[in-house]
Amino acid sequence: MSTLSRRAFMQLSATALGGLVFNVGFPARAKAFADRVQGPWVFVRIDPDQPIVIGARGAEIGQGVKTSLPMLIAEELDVGWPQVKVEQLPYALIPAETEAGIAAKYGPQGAGGSTSIPDGFEELRQVGAKLRRVLMQAAAERWQTPIEALSTRDGRVLHADGREIAYAQLAARAAELPISEDPVALKSAKDFRIIGKATRVADAEDIVTGRATFGIDARVDGALVAMIARCPYFEGDIESLDGRAALAVPGVRHVVRIPRPDPDKGLVTNLAAGVAVVADDTWSAKKGRDALKVTWKRGPWSGDSSAALEQKALRALDDPGSSFDDARSDGDFAAARASAARVIEADYFMPFLAHCTMEPQNAFIDLREDSALLIASMQSPGGASRMINAMTGINRLNIDIRMPRAGGGFGRRLENDFVAEAVHIAKAIGKPLRLIWTREDDMQNDWYRPSGVHRLAATLDENGALTGWSHRAAASDRRFRLPDFADASSWIACLDPDAFPAGCIANYQAEFMPLEFGLARGWWRGPLPSFTAFAIQSFVDEIAAAAGQDPLAFRLKLLGEAREMPYSDHGGPTIHTGRLAGVLKRAANEIGYGINTLPEGHGIGMAVHFVFGGYTAHAMQVSVREGRVRVHRCVCVTDVGQVVNPLGVEAQMMGATIDGLSTALNLQITVHDGKIEQGNFPDYPLLRMADAPDVEVHILHTEFAPSGAGEMGIPTVAPALTNAIFAASGKRIRRLPIGNQLQS
Amino acid sequence: MMSTVFSLNGTKVAFDGDPDMPLLWYLRDHAGLTGTKYGCGIAACGACTVHVDGSAARSCVLPMQSLAGKNISTIENLGANGLHAVQRAWIEEDVPQCGYCQAGQLMAAADLLKRVPVPSDSDIATISNLCRCGTYPRIRKAIHRAAAMLREEADA
Ligand code: FES
Numbered sequence: 001m002s003t004l005s006r007r008a009f010m011q012l013s014a015t016a017l018g019g020l021v022f023n024v025g026f027p028a029r030a031k032a033f034a035d036r037v038q039g040p041w042v043f044v045r046i047d048p049d050q051p052i053v054i055g056a057r058g059a060e061i062g063q064g065v066k067t068s069l070p071m072l073i074a075e076e077l078d079v080g081w082p083q084v085k086v087e088q089l090p091y092a093l094i095p096a097e098t099e100a101g102i103a104a105k106y107g108p109q110g111a112g113g114s115t116s117i118p119d120g121f122e123e124l125r126q127v128g129a130k131l132r133r134v135l136m137q138a139a140a141e142r143w144q145t146p147i148e149a150l151s152t153r154d155g156r157v158l159h160a161d162g163r164e165i166a167y168a169q170l171a172a173r174a175a176e177l178p179i180s181e182d183p184v185a186l187k188s189a190k191d192f193r194i195i196g197k198a199t200r201v202a203d204a205e206d207i208v209t210g211r212a213t214f215g216i217d218a219r220v221d222g223a224l225v226a227m228i229a230r231c232p233y234f235e236g237d238i239e240s241l242d243g244r245a246a247l248a249v250p251g252v253r254h255v256v257r258i259p260r261p262d263p264d265k266g267l268v269t270n271l272a273a274g275v276a277v278v279a280d281d282t283w284s285a286k287k288g289r290d291a292l293k294v295t296w297k298r299g300p301w302s303g304d305s306s307a308a309l310e311q312k313a314l315r316a317l318d319d320p321g322s323s324f325d326d327a328r329s330d331g332d333f334a335a336a337r338a339s340a341a342r343v344i345e346a347d348y349f350m351p352f353l354a355h356c357t358m359e360p361q362n363a364f365i366d367l368r369e370d371s372a373l374l375i376a377s378m379q380s381p382g383g384a385s386r387m388i389n390a391m392t393g394i395n396r397l398n399i400d401i402r403m404p405r406a407g408g409g410f411g412r413r414l415e416n417d418f419v420a421e422a423v424h425i426a427k428a429i430g431k432p433l434r435l436i437w438t439r440e441d442d443m444q445n446d447w448y449r450p451s452g453v454h455r456l457a458a459t460l461d462e463n464g465a466l467t468g469w470s471h472r473a474a475a476s477d478r479r480f481r482l483p484d485f486a487d488a489s490s491w492i493a494c495l496d497p498d499a500f501p502a503g504c505i506a507n508y509q510a511e512f513m514p515l516e517f518g519l520a521r522g523w524w525r526g527p528l529p530s531f532t533a534f535a536i537q538s539f540v541d542e543i544a545a546a547a548g549q550d551p552l553a554f555r556l557k558l559l560g561e562a563r564e565m566p567y568s569d570h571g572g573p574t575i576h577t578g579r580l581a582g583v584l585k586r587a588a589n590e591i592g593y594g595i596n597t598l599p600e601g602h603g604i605g606m607a608v609h610f611v612f613g614g615y616t617a618h619a620m621q622v623s624v625r626e627g628r629v630r631v632h633r634c635v636c637v638t639d640v641g642q643v644v645n646p647l648g649v650e651a652q653m654m655g656a657t658i659d660g661l662s663t664a665l666n667l668q669i670t671v672h673d674g675k676i677e678q679g680n681f682p683d684y685p686l687l688r689m690a691d692a693p694d695v696e697v698h699i700l701h702t703e704f705a706p707s708g709a710g711e712m713g714i715p716t717v718a719p720a721l722t723n724a725i726f727a728a729s730g731k732r733i734r735r736l737p738i739g740n741q742l743q744s
Numbered sequence: 745m746m747s748t749v750f751s752l753n754g755t756k757v758a759f760d761g762d763p764d765m766p767l768l769w770y771l772r773d774h775a776g777l778t779g780t781k782y783g784c785g786i787a788a789c790g791a792c793t794v795h796v797d798g799s800a801a802r803s804c805v806l807p808m809q810s811l812a813g814k815n816i817s818t819i820e821n822l823g824a825n826g827l828h829a830v831q832r833a834w835i836e837e838d839v840p841q842c843g844y845c846q847a848g849q850l851m852a853a854a855d856l857l858k859r860v861p862v863p864s865d866s867d868i869a870t871i872s873n874l875c876r877c878g879t880y881p882r883i884r885k886a887i888h889r890a891a892a893m894l895r896e897e898a899d900a
């Protein structure tokens with residue numbers, strides 16, 4: 001079971017208005033602490049004549065959990081969604097009988113790996129169900145009737161004889177009743193009235209009126225504003241610094257050196273050495289930073305370039321003496337190759353990518369003697385808490401962390417380097433501050449999606465049947481400065497050894513070679529699948545073409561019988577071939593593949609992949625003219641199991657599809673002379689309205705456990721697009737981004 | 745130093761700070777109006793879009809000294825007398841994901857509808873504001889819906 005139900009207990013208390021709050025309880029010995037930190041935040045508050053307040057525990061980064069997680073509580077509490085007011089919960093810890101002496105007060109609050117819904121699906125429904133139970137008990141007592149005679153609906157308890165009473169009128173008494181420590185019965189899916197219903201973003205009105213606050217909007221009286229000039233060379237350092245001109249800029253108060261992180265220290269803090277300028281407002285901080293006289297020492301990686309990395313990858317792949325790490329090996333690919341009638345081989349090139357969240361990184365921090373307040377847009381508030389503790393020694397129970405909306409995440413905010421920078425500055429100046437990054441800072445100081453080359457080989461027998469598949473990748477691997485990765489496999493996030501077609505071909509091998517590179521690498525939306533699906537789904541298409549077979553029929557035949565197979569990475573433990581086939585067939589059908597007659601010059605391409613427990617297929621109809629691809633239709637079919645909010649899932653699929661198109665068409669980060677070459681949007685041209693197609697989203701309603709939805713819509717976009725380009729023009733794209741490759 | 749006098753959301757204000765300061769930072773740091781967002785600082789994303797004398801403008805490249813006598817209106821003022829049609833349409837079409845770009849998108853859309861009351865998809869495509877979350881398909885629907893709402897209101 002989850003953290004929440006194992007380590008903490010739920011507690012009811014009365015409110016001054018005669019209502020109740022339902023919250024996470026504290027051990028008796030922590031009573032004083034509870035009184036101090038319980039604050040106004042609750043899972044549920046029911047007061048007479050007030051909306052029912054439900055707390056949203058997850059980090060909202062645009063994936064919709066501020067709506068979908070409270071829906072889970074509301075469903076089992078059995079209130080009408082319009083009666084609910086959602087409030088964001090802060091990150092909170094409580095004392096607990098654990099080894100660390102603490103536990104997460106509200107359970108998991110981070111955003112990563114599309115886990116918020118699977119983590120919360122049982123746990124948060126239990127919160128609602130337990131509270132509903134005591135409200136029914138209060139009604140049973142009042143009416144002197146067995147609880148079995150009662151039911152609930154829209155925030156009222158109903159008696160079989162027709163009497164009914166609002167929860168708010170029962171709240172004062174219910175607050176005195178004991179709450180079940182054991183799980184209580186939950187609704188069956190057919191009785192859901194909120195789960196599965198299209199539900200709009202809970203705080204949409206705040207967003208459209210500009211009232212919603214993001215990390216960058218944190219305003220605390222007296223806080224200064226900091227900007228940092230960072231060393232542009234990976235692992236470089238400050239060579240010389242003259243801060244006098246900066247200090248002479250009106251409004252500038254401090255110039256502070258930010259130390260180079262020590263990669264051997266075992267703690268990931270800030271990314272780069274730098275110089276912070278701290279001023280009264282953003283504009284003076286910016287002018288002060290522009291006035292700094294600073295020169296940089298080139299680090300050990302200063303000769304590196306992305307072009308050289310690619311050459312290194314190709315040399316490794318070409319050299320018969322190279323030794324690759326073995327990720328999976330079924331049957332005997334070498335033997336299949338030796339006896340093959342035909343071998344097909346292709347290389348696929350993946351660039352570095354930035355996350356480029358719309359809201360650049362930032363952090364507000366107020367460090368006190370033995371407490372701290374952090375307000376920032378984050379995906380890993382727990383990581384921020386640990387980092388502040390490690391850097392300052394402040395007890396984690398005294399670190400108050402607020403989680404405003406985040407202007408995008410995409411994996412960037414799983415790292416907390418910006419928090420580390422703010423802590424460094426706060427320690428030096430002893431005052432509260434908000435650190436702000438410019439767009440250039442953000443694009444040039446990221447934890448980039450890895451880059452590398454995939455080499456795929458397939459063997460066919462004399463009948464054109466596929467007998468073997470080999471997938472080798474050489475890439476700057478994901479294990480960058482992260483001590484917790486010491487035991488991780490070298491191919492983590494770069495090779496998907498259990499993905500289709502593993503298990504569908506007798507002789508199958510997946511191998512990896514990590515390449516050293518200075519650039520920081522991180523998680524990027526759907527990290528593993530989005531790095532590999534392009535190569536796999538393009539190559540399947542290439543084999544089908546080489547074997548003279550229809551690409552859809554070829555895939556379905558390979559998938560074979562519907563069955564579950566082991567899957568060892570995130571999203572496992574199994575992968576289901578029937579669900580892969582299900583989304584693929586539906587996508588083909590929706591786009592009219594093999595049914596509609598296409599206009600001259602049009603082609604349809606598709607792709608399917610397993611992503612963290614969910615299954616998505618894309619099918620696109622495109623044409624290529626004058627060196628440009630035009631998407632005429634774009635279909636996305638997803639099976640994420642039980643759907644909590646179809647409107648939210650549709651938004652995630654649309655958004656991820658646009659993200660995937662944007663990335664496949666034009667985005668890459670390149671390194672030259674040890675530095676990033678891109679700086680602002682003109683160098684990293686995200687798709688705009690003019691080039692964004694409508695996305696036809698279809699959600700399969702299956703009864704499998706829910707998988708979450710934030711990352712499922714992106715990995716298949718690039719291969720569906722390039723397969724469609726091939727179908728339309730005969731041109732095979734093996735290098736991302738597509739850029740101007742269609743012009744030749 | 746001469747102060748710059750202009751109108752901000754209907755109120756007359758005077759500014760005597762650095763004349764080069766972009767309006768965006770004045771709004772966010774001095775006027776307490778954080779609804780207008782920073783995205784790029786070089787007029788490339790539209791997150792900072794406001795209305796200057798009724799037309800959409802990117803506030804990150806508008807120095808304070810250029811504002812004398814102008815009427816500046818921000819997202820906080822768009823729904824001041826009840827939500828604007830674009831705001832209602834945005835809620836109904838469930839447009840926002842992270843929401844960060846949306847103030848700028850709404851200001852751009854309101855400006856478009858004033859100039860082109862019945863916009864085609866290609867008129868809508870002239871809005872070049874970036875949305876990293878990819879909400880463009882729903883923005884497009886919402887603008888059409890807002891246009892229809894405004895027409896109905898005009899007929900009523
Ligand atoms: S911040 Fe002004 S256009 Fe990007």
Ligand code: FES
Nearest residue numbers: 842843875876877
């Ligand atoms: S909604 Fe996130 S950038 Fe547009």
